[in-house]
Amino acid sequence: MTDYNFLNPYRFRNGAVVKNRIVMAPMTEMSAHENGAITKDQIDYYGMRSGGVGMELTACAYVTPAGKGFEGNLGVDSDRMIPGLAKLAQAMKLNGTKAILQIFDAGRMTNSKILRGQQPVSASAIAADAQVQKHRAP
Numbered sequence: 001m002t003d004y005n006f007l008n009p010y011r012f013r014n015g016a017v018v019k020n021r022i023v024m025a026p027m028t029e030m031s032a033h034e035n036g037a038i039t040k041d042q043i044d045y046y047g048m049r050s051g052g053v054g055m056e057l058t059a060c061a062y063v064t065p066a067g068k069g070f071e072g073n074l075g076v077d078s079d080r081m082i083p084g085l086a087k088l089a090q091a092m093k094l095n096g097t098k099a100i101l102q103i104f105d106a107g108r109m110t111n112s113k114i115l116r117g118q119q120p121v122s123a124s125a126i127a128a129d130a131q132v133q134k135h136r137a138p
């Protein structure tokens with residue numbers, strides 16, 4: 001008989017233990033408020049999926065205002081977001097699931113429409129292929 005291990009706990013070197021080896025991958029749902037604040041829909045979405053999995057990751061969340069990559073992107077760029085994020089963490093950690101917040105910065109992959117007129121900030125002045133396509137004349 002096959003000896004499956006994926007439902008058994010796993011201990012990381014730092015001592016953290018996940019109750020099983022099933023992880024919910026980060027999946028963007030584009031459901032945050034325009035200012036990046038978490039919505040009730042998002043809290044409900046993550047809450048519904050906690051409990052069964054050992055670990056849950058949020059969709060990518062931008063860390064600076066110019067790092068917003070798309071409409072509905074979750075923002076963690078300001079302390080004003082903490083009360084909403086605390087509710088999210090609580091919902092994700094229900095029944096022993098470990099909660100991970102995925103952080104990112106869209107860099108050159110965003111555009112001034114998403115940034116409401118602000119110029120994107122990037123380590124490179126070379127436009128991303130996706131942005132070149134969008135702004136190329138037909």
Ligand SMILES: Cc1cc2nc3c(=O)[nH]c(=O)nc-3n(C[C@H](O)[C@H](O)[C@H](O)COP(=O)(O)O)c2cc1C
Nearest residue numbers: 024025026027028029030057058059060061102104
């Ligand atoms: C709708 C959707 C949204 C996703 N959003 C993110 C994201 O925010 N961050 C990320 O690292 N990966 C994101 N991914 C990638 C997934 O986490 C995962 O790596 C990908 O679906 C491949 O998983 P698989 O090899 O199990 O099929 C997304 C995937 C999908 C389908």
